[in-house]
Every structure is written in C-alpha cells, then in structure tokens.
Amino acid sequence: MLWLLGLAIAFSGLCIWLELGCMIPRSGGEKVYLEAMYKRPKLLATTVFAIYSIVLGFTASACIVFASYVVKAAGYTATEWEKRGIAIAVITVICIVHTIAPNAAVRFMNLLVFIKIIVLVFVAIAGWAVLGGAVSKERIPDPRASFRNSFAGTTGSGYEWSIALFKVLDSYVGWSNAAYVMNEIKNPVRTLKIAGPLGLGTCGVLYMLANVAYFAAASPEEVAASKTTVAALFMRKVFGRPGEVAISVLIAISAFANVMTVTFATARVNQELAKEGVVPFPKFWASSWPRGAPGAGLLLHWIPSFIIIVAIPFGDAYNFILDVESYPSSWIYFFVVLGFFWLRYSQPKAVRPFRCWLPVAVFYLAAQVFQMVAPFLRPPGGKGDTSLPYWLSSVVGIAILGFAVGYWFVWRIVMPSFGRFKWVPEHDRLSDGTAVVVYHKDKRL
Numbered sequence: 001m002l003w004l005l006g007l008a009i010a011f012s013g014l015c016i017w018l019e020l021g022c023m024i025p026r027s028g029g030e031k032v033y034l035e036a037m038y039k040r041p042k043l044l045a046t047t048v049f050a051i052y053s054i055v056l057g058f059t060a061s062a063c064i065v066f067a068s069y070v071v072k073a074a075g076y077t078a079t080e081w082e083k084r085g086i087a088i089a090v091i092t093v094i095c096i097v098h099t100i101a102p103n104a105a106v107r108f109m110n111l112l113v114f115i116k117i118i119v120l121v122f123v124a125i126a127g128w129a130v131l132g133g134a135v136s137k138e139r140i141p142d143p144r145a146s147f148r149n150s151f152a153g154t155t156g157s158g159y160e161w162s163i164a165l166f167k168v169l170d171s172y173v174g175w176s177n178a179a180y181v182m183n184e185i186k187n188p189v190r191t192l193k194i195a196g197p198l199g200l201g202t203c204g205v206l207y208m209l210a211n212v213a214y215f216a217a218a219s220p221e222e223v224a225a226s227k228t229t230v231a232a233l234f235m236r237k238v239f240g241r242p243g244e245v246a247i248s249v250l251i252a253i254s255a256f257a258n259v260m261t262v263t264f265a266t267a268r269v270n271q272e273l274a275k276e277g278v279v280p281f282p283k284f285w286a287s288s289w290p291r292g293a294p295g296a297g298l299l300l301h302w303i304p305s306f307i308i309i310v311a312i313p314f315g316d317a318y319n320f321i322l323d324v325e326s327y328p329s330s331w332i333y334f335f336v337v338l339g340f341f342w343l344r345y346s347q348p349k350a351v352r353p354f355r356c357w358l359p360v361a362v363f364y365l366a367a368q369v370f371q372m373v374a375p376f377l378r379p380p381g382g383k384g385d386t387s388l389p390y391w392l393s394s395v396v397g398i399a400i401l402g403f404a405v406g407y408w409f410v411w412r413i414v415m416p417s418f419g420r421f422k423w424v425p426e427h428d429r430l431s432d433g434t435a436v437v438v439y440h441k442d443k444r445l
Contacts, residue, residue, distance in 0.1 A: 002161075003211055006168035007204035012364035013333065014175045014196050015356040016340050021179045022189045022353040023343075028272040029179035030336055037339025043278060044408050045335075050273040051404035052332060056325045057266045057301060059259045060308035063087035064318075066255040072232075073248035080314055087309045090256065094263050095298040102293035109264065112257035119250050120206040123231070126238055127213020135217075139237050146215035162374030163385055166326045171207060175200045180265040189353050263301055270297035277425065277437035286436040316386040323385070323393035328401055330371040337365045419443075 020033045031053070034045035067086035071078040078086075098105045129135070130143045178196060182188045214223070214230045217237045226233045228244075231251060235243035271294035274285035285296045312318050340361060343350070375394040384390030416422050421441040429435050 002164055002168050003204075003208050006165060006172055007200075007208075009165075009169060009364065009367045010172035010175050010200055010204070011197075012360045012367070014200055015360045016337060016364060017176055017179055018192060018196055018354045019352055019356040020336075020340065020343075021182060021192050023350060025182050025188045025192075027181055027183040027268055029176060029269060030332055031269060031272055032179075033336055033339065034332075037336070037342055041408075041412070043276070043412060044405070046273070046276050047278045047408040047411070048401060048404040049332065050276075050278045051407060052328055052401060053266070053269055053273065054279070054300060055304060055400060056328060057269070058305040058308050058325070059091060059262045059266075059301070060087065060305045060312075061318075061322055061325075062255045062258040062262070063090045063305065063309060064314075066090050066252050066259065069248045069252040069255065073245050073252065075245075083314075084309055088306060090259060091263070091302055091305045091309070094256075094260050095267075095302045098260075098264060098267065099293050099295040099298050100291055102291060105260065105264070109257065109260045112253060112260065115250075116254050116257055117202070117206070119254070120210055123213050123234070124206060124209035127209065127216050127234075130213065130216040130238060135238055140217055143216045146219050158370075158374040158377040159379035159384065159390060162371060162377075163323075165371065166323075170326065172200065172203065174203075174261065177261065177265045180269050184268075193354055263298065266301045267294045267297035270294065270300045271434075274300075275434065275436045277439050282436050282438055283428070283430060286434050287430055288432045288434050292432070316388060319386050320388050320393055324396045324400075327371075327375060327394045327397035330368050331398075331401060334365070334368040334372060337361060337368065 017029075024032055024036055026032050031046065031049050034049055038045040064083060064087050067078075067083040067090070070086060071083065094105075097108075130140060133143070135143070175196065178185065178192055182192075185191050210231075214234045217234045218226070218230070223230050223233065228236075229251065231247050232244050235247040239246070271286055271288070273279060274282045274297065276282075279285055279300075285300055286294075287296045288294055289296075308321060312321050340356075344358075376391050379390055382390065384393075386393075412423065419441070421443040423439040424442040425437050426440055427435065428438055
C-alpha cells in the first residue's frame with residue numbers, strides 16, 4: 001500500500017515539475033522555480049535553497065551502502081573505518097571521473113541504470129516463479145503466506161506512516177533529477193514530457209513487483225528479524241548462499257549508480273547557485289574548468305559527503321542524520337507547489353507546453369503538509385526510529401532552513417545597514433565562458 005501511495009505522490013509531483021520544467025526549461029530544478037515564484041525579498045528563495053542543497057546534498061549514505069556490500073560480497077568482516085575508507089574512495093573517484101571525463105561518466109551511468117533495471121526485472125520474474133511453486137518446500141514452505149491477512153498488525157500512527165513514507169519516497173526521488181540538468185538535454189521539453197512519466201512508471205511497476213517477490217520468499221516476521229536487506233534475504237532463500245553473494249554485488253553496483261547520478265545532478269545545481277553569486281567565492285564555484293564539467297560544483301558536493309562519512313558514527317547518529325536530510329525537502333516542495341498555484345493565478349496566459357491537473361497538484365500539496373506535520377505526532381511508546389527524541393530530526397531540519405533565512409538576513413540587510421553600503425551585482429564571464437554574478441559593495445550612499 002505504501003509503495004502504491006508513494007508512486008501516486010511521486011507522479012503528482014512529477015506532473016507539477018513537468019509543467020514548471022516545460023515552462024522554464026533551464027537547469028537548476030527547484031532553484032529556478034522558486035526564483036520565478038518568489039522574487040521578493042530579493043534572493044531570499046535562492047539563498048535558502050542554496051544552503052539547503054549544499055548542506056544536505058550529500059551522498060554519504062549510498063557510499064556507505066556500497067562499502068558495506070562490497071565487503072559482504074567478499075566475505076570479509078570490515079571495521080567501521082575500513083568501510084569509511086571505501087566510501088571516501090567511492091565519492092572521490094566519482095567526483096574525479098565526472099570532472100575529467102564527463103561524457104564517459106554519463107555513458108557509464110546509463111550502463112549502470114540498465115543493469116539496475118535488469119536486476120529488478122530478474123527479481124520480479126524470480127518472485128513469480130516462487131509464487132508458482134518453482135522453489136522447494138524446504139526453502140520456502142508457503143510462498144503465499146505473506147499475502148493472507150496482508151494488513152495484519154498495521155499501525156495507525158501518523159508518525160510511523162510518515163517515516164515509512166519518507167523511506168519509500170526516497171526510492172522514487174530521482175523523478176525530479178532531469179529538471180536539474182535541463183541545459184544538457186537535447187529538446188528538453190519533449191524529452192521531459194516523455195522520459196519523466198515513462199521512467200517513473202517503469203520504476204514504480206518494478207518496485208512493486210519486487211516487493212511481491214520479496215514477500216513471496218519471506219514472511220514479514222522473517223524480514224523484520226533478518227539482519228540483512230530484504231533483497232539479500234530473498235536471494236539466499238531462493239538461490240542459496242551464491243545468490244546472496246551475487247545480490248550483494250548488485251546492491252553495491254546499484255549504490256554506486258545512485259552516487260554517480262545524484263553527484264552528477266547536484267554538482268550542476270551547485271554551479272547554478274554559484275552563478276547567482278549567493279555563495280562565497282562565486283567565480284571559483286561556478287567554474288567549468290578543466291573539461292566543461294562543473295568541477296568546483298563537484299568539489300562542493302564532495303566536501304559535505306566527506307564530512308558526514310568521516311565524522312558521524314554508524315548507528316543511531318547516522319540514521320538521525322539521514323532523517324534530518326529528508327525532512328526539509330517537504331518544506332521546499334511545499335513552497336514550490338504554493339508557487340505553482342501563484343504562477344497559475346498571476347500568469348494565466350504564459351506558454352505552458354504541459355499543464356498539470358489542479359486536483360493532482362492539490363493532492364501533492366496535501367501529501368507535503370502531511371509529511372511536514374506527521375513527524376511531530378507522538379509515536380506508540382514515544383520512541384521513533386532511533387534512540388533520540390522522535391521529533392529532534394525534524395526540528396534540526398527546520399533549524400537548517402531557519403539558519404538559511406538568518407544568513408540571508410545578515411548578508412542582505414544587516415551588513416549593508418551597519419556598513420553603510422549596498423550590494424551591487426556585476427555580471428562577469430569566466431575564461432571558460434561561464435556567466436556569473438558577483439556582488440560588490442557600493443559605498444556611495
């Protein structure tokens with residue numbers, strides 16, 4: 001049910017992003033849309049999104065997943081710092097490859113995505129074979145057991161539904177990635193209208209078929225008691241130990257692909273933010289040196305990822321950081337949808353190659369409100385998914401957005417007032433052809 005609900009929410013979000021992306025076909029995603037929606041106070045939307053994107057745009061979790069499954073496949077018991085070392089190597093190599101060989105990196109990403117799809121198709125087919133009785137009773141006595149009383153033990157806690165939905169939506173999160181790299185897509189409007197629904201629909205169907213396969217091989221109790229991923233449990237029960245090793249390798253490949261794609265998109269968002277002059281040293285961070293790729297933007301992505309990998313201990317603290325990373329996105333999406341309605345009202349005659357249905361947008365808005373409020377609802381027993389207070393990750397997420405507003409206020413209001421100057425934008429062009437805005441102090445008041 002949650003996977004179907006998550007797919008519906010993702011499709012409703014995609015519908016809104018399709019209208020905005022076709023209406024404003026420029027790289028940057030939410031950064032571009034928020035700027036078009038909230039022009040006043042000047043640069044507030046850009047600054048808040050910049051800090052949100054840079055501070056919380058790390059890919060540390062996928063790097064750790066890669067490291068964990070590489071050593072698992074090798075049958076080696078690694079220390080925490082050995083896993084950290086592998087994770088650091090992964091994010092470093094990926095950033096270097098994206099910098100010096102951007103075209104080859106894109107082709108390799110496409111290959112990895114193809115492998116992920118093949119794996120999901122294989123799991124789905126294997127699951128139907130399990131349901132058909134193709135696996136011995138010794139391994140899987142009753143493949144249909146999980147589907148009897150499927151909703152038994154379901155919780156009514158809004159908090160637990162919210163946390164589960166965050167994790168489901170995290171699997172669908174790539175639906176907005178194309179909006180970050182519109183400048184690099186041929187015929188972006190046509191491509192977005194076709195590839196967006198096709199890609200998300202394919203993933204959604206395969207995810208749900210994979211879930212059917214997993215619960216055909218293992219009961220919910222077995223999944224909960226297992227100390228490994230449900231995919232590894234599935235392969236062990238269906239194919240034995242060799243299957244578990246194989247899926248560990250494939251999960252590592254999937255995590256590597258995730259790091260590559262997120263890094264690719266995030267670096268370009270970082271570059272677009274630097275071009276607006278809202279981060280210190282904008283000329284450096286906006287640079288496309290040396291191969292036309294956003295090398296400095298990749299470095300800006302590497303830094304927080306490295307810090308999280310090195311500084312945060314595994315366990316509750318690490319899970320807490322992941323929860324902090326997820327929560328502010330609901331606020332960003334909430335304001336994008338509000339702005340979507342404002343653009344419909346204020347610019348009714350604007351050219352829109354694609355129009356989202358308003359009831360779909362209302363549904364997505366309601367979903368974001370639920371995601372914003374539900375983490376503060378007391379869960380059963382007052383305990384969340386970590387040993388820390390259940391509400392703390394959401395409060396920290398809000399604090400980061402509050403810090404971003406404070407940063408803007410000091411930069412745009414306090415400093416000019418006390419220094420008796422005003423910020424004057426100067427449009428410059430770097431040696432690689434990149435256009436960038438640099439703010440200078442004008443004291444002629």
